[in-house]
Amino acid sequence: MAPPLLLAVGRARGGPEAALFEHHNARLRPALALRELPEGRGSPAEIRRREGAAILAALPEGALAIALDLGGEMPDSERLAVLTGKWAEAARPLAFIIGGAEGLDESVLARADQRISLGRLTWPHMLVRGLLAEALFRAQCIRANHPYHRAWRPG
Numbered sequence: 001m002a003p004p005l006l007l008a009v010g011r012a013r014g015g016p017e018a019a020l021f022e023h024h025n026a027r028l029r030p031a032l033a034l035r036e037l038p039e040g041r042g043s044p045a046e047i048r049r050r051e052g053a054a055i056l057a058a059l060p061e062g063a064l065a066i067a068l069d070l071g072g073e074m075p076d077s078e079r080l081a082v083l084t085g086k087w088a089e090a091a092r093p094l095a096f097i098i099g100g101a102e103g104l105d106e107s108v109l110a111r112a113d114q115r116i117s118l119g120r121l122t123w124p125h126m127l128v129r130g131l132l133a134e135a136l137f138r139a140q141c142i143r144a145n146h147p148y149h150r151a152w153r154p155g
């Protein structure tokens with residue numbers, strides 16, 4: 001099975017956000033295969049539509065598409081560990097999707113099998129790559145009983 005795909009709008013040209021993604025992605029097994037898509041032009045709606053068409057065209061056939069979206073389910077790390085296990089069991093090509101500055105087009109949200117939110121704060125799309133890779137690594141550690149994740153919370 002091919003490694004999970006990360007379809008992300010925008011091109012990272014080095015910098016701390018790219019380093020953050022590379023750092024966490026290198027720890028994931030398997031690592032995400034990053035595919036960057038060009039930013040759209042025009043009005044916000046046109047940008048979303050153009051970027052959306054490019055995202056849909058880049059999705060592998062039959063992909064289990066997970067859209068990173070503020071309106072999605074907001075899992076905690078333990079729940080994400082459960083979800084990642086289910087996604088792996090589905091035995092379909094897995095693809096995560098991160099939108100651009102204008103967010104994801106309705107066509108992408110409609111195609112997505114699941115929408116995941118990393119919390120109520122809006123993060124810059126380049127930063128979301130690193131946040132997602134860290135969250136997936138943490139989920140992997142939880143599933144493997146690796147002590148990276150310290151589950152303790154005050155009562």
Ligand SMILES: C[S@@+](CC[C@H](N)C(=O)[O-])C[C@H]1O[C@@H](n2cnc3c(N)ncnc32)[C@H](O)[C@@H]1O
Pocket residue numbers: 067068069070097098099100101102103104116117118119120121122123124125128
């Ligand atoms: C700057 S945000 C777009 C904000 C846009 N106003 C919206 O509501 O989608 C760019 C992309 O980063 C991702 N993103 C940003 N914050 C997020 C969060 N808290 N949870 C999940 N994805 C997020 C989404 O994929 C989004 O399309």
